[in-house]
Amino acid sequence: MNMKRCLSACILLMLSLEGALLVAGRPSAASAAATTIRLPSDTQAAEPARPWDCCDFALCTLSLPQYCRCLDQVDHCAATCKDCAASPMDPSRHVCQDMYMGFPGPRCTDDGNNVGN
Incomplete structure (x- = not known):
């Protein structure tokens, strides 16, 4: 009997919170996630270009x-590198x-050794 009462109270609480969000003019997280579609190109467009094309070290x-x-x-x-300097080990x-x-x-x-990956 106690379990049913607790379950009912939890369901009523969740429904009342959803209703409060709706009245406040904010959609719930579930409905916002269902209507918003993020494409991988959305995040890549905002990223600046790397200063190098590829990197072994x-x-x-x-x-x-x-x-x-x-x-x-x-x-x-690479053309996107702003500060290109001579190598201290081999100036060429x-x-x-x-x-x-x-x-x-x-x-x-x-056989590159990308440290930190």
Whole structure:
């Protein structure tokens, strides 16, 4: 008997909360989720372009969101890289000095070592 009374009270409470939200002019979370469709392209459009096309040796922070730098030594930096500097180990090669907030991106080679992934 106690179980039925508790169940009835819980159902009435949930219905009254839904009604209060409706009167306040806010749809419930269930109906809002049913009417809003998010496409993957919605989130990708707001993301800035990575300063590099691919990265084998990424150095990322452990924070959320993570910040990454690509330590790959390349012949020429990507066009999206704003701060391209000569490599300290080989001055004929270049390293992009830009920091990127988010996932460092795909690997350039199969045996790449993306740190933090």
